Amino acid sequence: MAERPDYTTIRSRIRSYRLRCGMRQEDVAEKMHTSSQYVSRIENNGPISLNLLFTLAEIFSCTVCDFLAAGPDNSDEYLSHEIESKLLGCTPGQRKKVLKIMDILISKDEPEDEKTE
Secondary structure, rough: OOOOOOOOHHHHEEEEEHHHHOHHHHHHHHHHEEEEEEHHHHHHOOOOOOOHHHHHHHHHHHHHHHHHHOOOOOOOHHHHHHHHHHHHHHHEEEEEEEEHHHHHHHHOOEEEEEHOO
């Protein structure tokens, strides 16, 4: 039996690709000839169809598989893009806090993540 799609991950990836492309919801809506409210619903809890994924893949210059890849993607490129896309939504004050946290994590003698891999 095939695994059911993880719509939360798909929505997160749609948002990440939008931010990676430097686009606002309004920009995507314009390209889709729809409203920014519809794009917001797609990213939050609205219906997702295969046709929609093809349209978004064309807008973001990626493939439908980029949205549907099974499980979390832990590649360096994906993680870097995820961090970057989340930072784009932060205020300058929040970015300073994130930078401080990153400095603390990087300054540790032995990273916890590398011990478990």
